Amino acid sequence: MAPRVLVSDALSPTAVEIFRKNGIEVDYEPSLGKDKKKLLSVIGQYDGLAIRSATKVTEKLIQAATNLKVVGRAGIGVDNVDIPAASRRGIIVMNTPFGNSITTAEHAIALLFAVARQIPEANASTHAGKWEKNRFMGVEVTGKTLGIIGCGNIGSIVATRGIGLKMKVVAYDPFLSEERAEELGVEKVELDELLARSDFITLHTPLTDKTRHIINAQTIAKMKDGVRIINCARGELIVEADLVEALKSGKVAGAGIDVFAEEPATNSGFFGLPNVVCTPHLGASTTEAQENVALQIAEQMSDYLTKGAVTNAINMPSITAEEAPRLKPFVKLAEVLGAFVGQINDEPIEEIEILFDGSTATMNTRALVSAALAGLIRPQVSDVNMVSAPVMVKERGIIVSEVKRDKSGVFDGYIKLTVKTKSKTRSIAGTCFSDGKPRFIQIKGINLDAEVGEHMLYTTNADTPGIIGLLGTICAKHNINIANFQLGRDRPGGNAIALLYLDEAVPQAFIDEVLATGKIISAKPLRFDVSA
Numbered sequence: 290m291a292p293r294v295l296v297s298d299a300l301s302p303t304a305v306e307i308f309r310k311n312g313i314e315v316d317y318e319p320s321l322g323k324d325k326k327k328l329l330s331v332i333g334q335y336d337g338l339a340i341r342s343a344t345k346v347t348e349k350l351i352q353a354a355t356n357l358k359v360v361g362r363a364g365i366g367v368d369n370v371d372i373p374a375a376s377r378r379g380i381i382v383m384n385t386p387f388g389n390s391i392t393t394a395e396h397a398i399a400l401l402f403a404v405a406r407q408i409p410e411a412n413a414s415t416h417a418g419k420w421e422k423n424r425f426m427g428v429e430v431t432g433k434t435l436g437i438i439g440c441g442n443i444g445s446i447v448a449t450r451g452i453g454l455k456m457k458v459v460a461y462d463p464f465l466s467e468e469r470a471e472e473l474g475v476e477k478v479e480l481d482e483l484l485a486r487s488d489f490i491t492l493h494t495p496l497t498d499k500t501r502h503i504i505n506a507q508t509i510a511k512m513k514d515g516v517r518i519i520n521c522a523r524g525e526l527i528v529e530a531d532l533v534e535a536l537k538s539g540k541v542a543g544a545g546i547d548v549f550a551e552e553p554a555t556n557s558g559f560f561g562l563p564n565v566v567c568t569p570h571l572g573a574s575t576t577e578a579q580e581n582v583a584l585q586i587a588e589q590m591s592d593y594l595t596k597g598a599v600t601n602a603i604n605m606p607s608i609t610a611e612e613a614p615r616l617k618p619f620v621k622l623a624e625v626l627g628a629f630v631g632q633i634n635d636e637p638i639e640e641i642e643i644l645f646d647g648s649t650a651t652m653n654t655r656a657l658v659s660a661a662l663a664g665l666i667r668p669q670v671s672d673v674n675m676v677s678a679p680v681m682v683k684e685r686g687i688i689v690s691e692v693k694r695d696k697s698g699v700f701d702g703y704i705k706l707t708v709k710t711k712s713k714t715r716s717i718a719g720t721c722f723s724d725g726k727p728r729f730i731q732i733k734g735i736n737l738d739a740e741v742g743e744h745m746l747y748t749t750n751a752d753t754p755g756i757i758g759l760l761g762t763i764c765a766k767h768n769i770n771i772a773n774f775q776l777g778r779d780r781p782g783g784n785a786i787a788l789l790y791l792d793e794a795v796p797q798a799f800i801d802e803v804l805a806t807g808k809i810i811s812a813k814p815l816r817f818d819v820s821a
């Protein structure tokens with residue numbers, strides 16, 4: 290059955306064409322995002338949800354979205370999506386991080402000029418037949434200092450435009466390297482210095498716990514008198530009441546506000562202030578940007594729903610359409626390795642190390658780590674996947690480390706999982722042969738070569754004669770067919786293991802009987818998802 294996607298905000302119709310071209314059924318309901326009740330009642334039918342900013346993807350919506358696999362944001366900010374809730378449910382959230390950057394940067398520059406020269410007010414007055422030449426005295430931007438808070442994609446473009454306008458550009462961004470700052474021609478400074486030196490301040494950070502209310506009465510007090518502030522990022526970066534106060538007092542000479550703490554903003558302290566230029570979240574609203582983001586999100590969502598390729602996901606490592614087929618058997622391998630340890634383990638896990646040897650070290654190991662964690666945690670939480678597993682592992686306080694190394698043995702490449710609990714360290718390694726099927730090649734440091742089947746039995750014993758006969762006899766007694774029987778030991782007479790691939794699951798009576806012989810130390814029935 291073709292995957293189904295709902296477009297619940299006003300995306301360019303290009304998105305619909307692309308979904309259809311990719312064999313996806315699509316319902317285009319551009320105002321549904323505003324109708325929470327109706328959206329809630331239909332969301333369960335869809336595999337994908339394509340949105341802009343009007344649709345709020347809340348935990349409640351996610352709970353009702355029983356088939357949802359991907360949320361695609363045609364734009365950058367994903368603060369209208371409850372990402373932890375989506376991750377817990379294994380739903381990928383993707384955005385289009387570059388499609389509207391230029392457009393938004395241009396809007397910031399447009400607002401900067403509009404504020405500097407009071408263009409909207411002058412326009413209204415002129416249209417009204419007044420000729421108030423003396424009322425509108427502006428300021429030049431040439432030679433002025435532009436302070437950029439958040440110098441990522443959009444902030445960097447604003448910086449280059451500012452430099453083109455002969456402004457002196459300073460930037461505050463803890464993640465901006467000195468090299469990048471130099472390359473852009475901006476001076477990297479601390480926040481207080483930016484506040485003290487800037488004639489214009491423009492905001493370009495995402496909304497996070499650290500950036501929320503970054504502009505408030507205290508930070509405004511540190512600014513130059515007569516500063517002008519532009520916000521094309523998110524409304525909640527500013528304590529709006531504090532800025533309104535400063536605009537009224539003249540401490541802040543003007544503001545260009547594209548985004549509001551509450552949107553749609555129908556009532557705001559900014560409204561009616563003559564020194565404020567407002568636009569209704571138009572930063573991304575150009576034909577070019579809307580085409581870009583619609584096209585990109587529809588391609589990305591289609592690639593994920595039809596080929597398993599992951600691009601620009603917020604909560605999952607990327608997997609390109611080209612690498613998806615090569616990676617697929619190794620994703621399965623990582624999952625079954627995780628599932629092996631997850632099933633034999635009976636204590637809380639403290640640490641997990643995932644070693645990538647040889648060719649596997651050159652693959653997309655972040656995706657493989659996610660797959661191993663999903664396999665590991667699935668025995669406890671059945672509906673976990675590669676998106677939700679890392680979140681769940683983190684929530685449980687488990688330390689995960691990844692090691693890569695050059696080819697070290699006979700295999701072109703293999704993956705080894707080592708899991709530490711309070712009392713034990715367990716390890717298992719596996720590889721994929723050219724048939725694309727996973728094989729276990731080492732358990733507890735003991736070499737073997739075991740095909741992975743849906744039903745398996747793992748036993749440990751002291752290396753003594755008679756174990757094959759013993760297990761074979763009990764299988765025969767329970768009428769359970771053995772597809773494959775693998776043995777291994779660390780040394781003659783030492784620790785030995787057996788891994789049986791069976792045609793069906795063993796009942797508890799079987800395990801009791803095996804243990805009652807006194808020759809088997811432990812016996813664990815295992816189950817693996819071996820579907821392609």
Ligand SMILES: NC(=O)c1ccc[n+]([C@@H]2O[C@H](COP(=O)([O-])OP(=O)(O)OC[C@H]3O[C@@H](n4cnc5c(N)ncnc54)[C@H](O)[C@@H]3O)[C@@H](O)[C@H]2O)c1
Pocket residue numbers: 364365366367386389390393438439440441442443444461462463464465493494495496497499500521522523547548570571572573574
């Ligand atoms: N008005 C609009 O229509 C519109 C359009 C596009 C994007 N946006 C908003 O603009 C924001 C920025 O977009 P972008 O593409 O430049 O994102 P980006 O991720 O490329 O850049 C954000 C920058 O902010 C920096 N940052 C993070 N925390 C910070 C902090 N505490 N202090 C200072 N800097 C910090 C990051 O290091 C990064 O360099 C988006 O998150 C979105 O909310 C608005």
Ligand SMILES: O=C(O)CC[C@@H](O)C(=O)O
Pocket residue numbers: 341342363364365366367389570572573574
């Ligand atoms: O969709 C829009 O119009 C706004 C998009 C913008 O806020 C973004 O974060 O990309």
